Amino acid sequence: DTEVTQTPKHLVMGMTNKKSLKCEQHMGHRAMYWYKQKAKKPPELMFVYSYEKLSINESVPSRFSPECPNSSLLNLHLHALQPEDSALYLCASSQGLLGTSYEQYFGPGTRLTVT
C-alpha cells in the first residue's frame, strides 16, 4: 500500500483562526514532508522530518508550525495566516533521508483558503 492520507480535503479559515492539517502514512516510511503549491506552479518544500526530528525548515514563517507526533503522523499547525497563504498543501513520505535517495509518495493535499 503506497497511500498517504491528508485531512481535511478543503479548509476555509479566517486570519485570526487556528487550525491544523493532518497527514498519515502506514508504509513504515521514516521521512515526511510538507509542501506548498500555488496555482500553476510546482510544489515548494516547506519542512522535512527525518526519524521524527525536524531536519529541514525552508525559512517558513512561524505562523506555520509543524509537528511529528510519531513516525506515521505529521501535522501542520496554522495560526494568524494571511490571504497569500491560500494554496494546496501537500504531504509526502519516503523510506528514509540520511544520505540516500528514495521515492517520495504524495497525499491528495488540503486546499486551504484564508479569508
Place this chain on the structure above:
Amino acid sequence: GIQVEQSPPDLILQEGANSTLRCNFSDSVNNLQWFHQNPWGQLINLFYIPSGTKQNGRLSATTVATERYSLLYISSSQTTDSGVYFCAVERASGSRLTFGEGTQLTVNP
C-alpha cells in the same frame, strides 16, 4: 541549487496521438521522479527513474544521467492523460526534491 527545465510548457494533443516530454537538469542526481498531477491536485507517481529505461503500459521513461536529461513518452494518449506532468530531481546526500515548472498536457477527444 540544481536547475530543472521541462519542455514543452504546454502541449495540446488529439486523442490517440503520441508525445514526448523532456526534463533537463543541471547536476548529478540520485533521484528522478515523474509525476502526473490530476485536476484535483493529486500527484501521482509515474516513474522513479534516476537512470535507465522503464515502461508502464502506455507510458515509458528514459533517463540518461551522464547527459543530464530524462524523457517521458506517452503513447496513444487518452483524455484522462490531461493534467500537469512534473519532473523532480534530488541531488546526492538526501537533500530535497526540486521540481521543474511542469508540462501542461491537454488531450482533446
